[in-house]
Amino acid sequence: MLRAMLRDLRAHLGRVAMTLAAIVLGVAFVVATWVVSDSAAATVSSGSYRTDLAAVVESRPKTTTDREIPVEVVARLAALPGVTRAEGVREGYAALIGTSGKIGTTSFAETAGTDWDDSQRFALTSGRGPQRTGEIALEAQAAAEAGLTVGDPARVLLGGDRSDTATVVGVFTYRATGWEFDPAVAFDADTATRLLRDRDLPPTAVTGFARIELSGADERAVVAAATAALGAGFRVESGSDLREKQAENARSDGDVIRKALLAFAAVALLAGVFVIANTFTMLVTQRTRQFALLRAVGARRAQVRRAVLTEAVVLGLVGSTLGVAMGVGLGLLAMRLLPVVGEVAYVVSPWAVLLGYAVGVIVTIVAAYGSARRAARVSPMAALRTDATVPRRSLVLRTVVGLLAIGAGAAMVAVTSPEDLTEPKRILAMAGAVLAWFGVLLTAPILVSAVLAPLTRLLRKPRPVTRIALRNAVRDPRRTAATSSALMIGLSLVCAFSTVGQTLSTETTAQISSAVPENAVVLRAAAFGTLDDTAGAAARAVPEVTALAAPRSGGVEVVAANGRSSDTEFTSLDPAAVGSAIRPRITSGGSDLRRGVMLAQRVGTELGVKTGDQVRLRFPVEGDSPATVEVPVTVVGLHEGSDLLRGQLVDDALVPSGVYRYGDSMYAVGADASVLRGALERAFASRPDVLVQDREQLLDDLLEPYQLVLGLVYVLLGAAVVIAVFGVVNTLALSVLERTRELGVFRALGASRALVRQTVRRESVVISLYGGVLGIGVGVLLGGVMQYVILANPVFGMSVPWLTAGVALLGMGLVGVLAALWPARRAARADILAAIATE
């Protein structure tokens, strides 16, 4: 029995190979994901543990600004018993100035400068450490971003608005401890003492150490001694605690990566399940007569079922083995190609291998189970018929469940509303969307007949090729549905994310476009920094500037006359610039900040405050003892808050001194935009930390992160699409095999080889386009719910990503053509004589 089956499998090696390939791809992606996340986690933590640390001392700051340790503390600590070495570490503002004259973005500039020492903090990858003024060493990634290597001259922007030119003498990788950021630039100790300080500290200010690192054989003794010596103003952490914290961080970083990647692997796997199940079904269907013969000669149903399942297990095991091997290879290759500087760890855990096998075998068995049951139900009589088919369960149950899922999902979304979108409701709406998405997968076969069948009638006089292609596509709706569903899975998610991205970027664009005049020049702090007062003064000093909006935000409590209050934000700016250099979106009242405050609409609604009412603004004032200052003010209007103008808008002059506020952008307008821009570029030529841009560039910069994330998402979802494309090839190839006879008749009746190829190609394009249209439609709707859940916009308020949709549709057309290449060639080679011979 089994031997007969296996021999039969061997006789159909081509079909077996196609099933195997589907399993291999699915398994490979899962295993590769696991390997990449293991390796990534290991890379994050590998080799960066320092063994030379007994303890680290930091000051416990009273305020956020004063946290440096006086230099003389080092000598006190060095003298303690058990301490073999005490090393003060400096941190200060430093940023490499690139060829554009502006600073780069790789490092957190506030702490990117440090002093070189020969501890394990630094691991040189080339050159040597800096020894005198005029020499620096660079962190590898920062050096790569600035395009600098050993021997190059480099310009560094420093605190106190100075810049320094030095020669790069070494490139290093950094071993960070605890929460420390990697620095970008290391100076020799003397130069560091002279140059390194916070961004806004004057060059003359005396600076201290950010922390002190202690070495010593007995860690506990060192910690105890240091704690006793320093008292309450300092925090002493042991080296092993720091290492443990760091390992924990690495683990959780690795976990985050793994979870994200596995979500994508799951999607690819789902597409794989469809492909494998479909291929299996075809494999069984094509052997109907063989099963019937087995039954006729006395095989019991259970035996046939078991035989098919055994076949699935064998294929699953073989496919998993190949898939695991390919996945490990792919994963390691991906780690090689990742832009990681320094040591890359390659980890293949037993879990990756086990998971690969589990997935491959279980998925194959699940996929084959239905086929096995159907194969067992083949009647022995079928052996006598030449047109015997495997009995199939009716689609009624599946369709009903699918429609119910769609209905329930839609209802779950519908019961929530944008006005009152709490966390549980967001989850409910998202779950509804996912449920409806599965519903569509279930109803896909009915959809195939419902959509494609009328198409033949719509085309008034279809050429025979088109007619036959369309008819073949709807011939077995399940098969077409499974094939296009696999495509739909990946594609709908691509389109959903694209819709969210598009909506976000449309919103951002609308916000910026309405707030910033088109001819405004935008001044922005580079590298996620902030703009200081001198930048504002410098801009105002440019004669071409007719109005300058320099919004700066901070925290404020708004207290209404009715006693209600709200902890929120304020943004202060020059009243003269409101309406000219920046335009709030006014929802009621006016915008003259000289006469009072503009409340954010949300706050106005929350407090029940209207235009003309009085409110008190309670500002926190910084200082040794926290205090607040209250300012009574009239509400002149309400506005729709935005990222540019956050919270309550007030006159610069209204904000009491000592209130912390910061801004990272300024907007200038003048008579002639290009003249203005030229003037501002000249004025800020000596400010590497300030970018001079127009509105378009600002938008590009703001939208770039979305594009990057979306790009990554597309690449990861690409795996699901690739597997699905493979499914199209599978379906076509097996269909062609199944239709040898009719292809022969078709050829005998006068269809040329080219015509046969064209017929198969059309069928392929029809299936692919159908999957494409379904995927895009479902994806945009899913995206609508996703942006609703994220932004609380109306569901149908999403922006449709026409470009992505167009490209996807074109891509699917192309997929159709490419997937048909081989099956079409096979079909065209059909041997007429063999086809029309009556066995």
Added chain:
Amino acid sequence: MTNFDAAVSAEDLTKRYGSGDALVTALDAVTVAFGRGELTAIMGPSGSGKSTLMHCLAGLDTPTAGRVWLDGSRHGDAGRVELSGLRDDALTALRRDRMGFVFQAFNLLPTLTAWENITLPLDLAGRRPDQSFADTVIDAVGLRNRLHHRPAQLSGGQQQRVACARALISRPDVVFADEPTGALDSRAGAEVLGFLRRSVDELAQTVVMVTHDPVAASYADRVLFLADGKIVDELREPSADRVLDRIRSLESAARGTRTVGVGA
């Protein structure tokens, strides 16, 4: 061979399969002509080369040696074509426009309706069916109320009649039928044969039919007897009895006991 107006003719047609010990000569230098407007039946024991002869005549198979001409008076002088040496596309077009086929079974494309199957050769050529001729053919096969059915919804006899209609719709120079009644019961078979006969009588169609059934052969104007790849005898104005007699005498003439009429 009498020198009459031939629709298809072949000269020294030879077909060999395999080589060495396994060499089979399926056709052995056959020279034959099929008269225009005649129904010719080819008979012979199983394995005698009937199908091979038909396939070579129709350009479905390539002979090892010899030549085949298709001679369509409807196409004027240019209508005389020699098949050997034609490329696949030219042969395909020739089959589409100038030949009709009825096979033993599985003649129809399952996804197309009866009407679409019938007009397929014209569709492929990009021609529109001549409605009055189509009506004639459809009424002759009696399929008027079955035109929008799929093959799966038709009986075997109805399917064969659809195939006959399709073979005639493009008014080909010749219709080749390989055991057209082989899979039918005698009643359905008689319908199909009657239809082929009428297409010859009423439409002046040329038909070449392979059969192993003496009754089927009796519908023909002329019967050719094939044995071991050679034409061994011929009969004009056959009746079933005369055909059977001739088969018996050929059988006894041949050494061994081959049964006529088993398989195609």
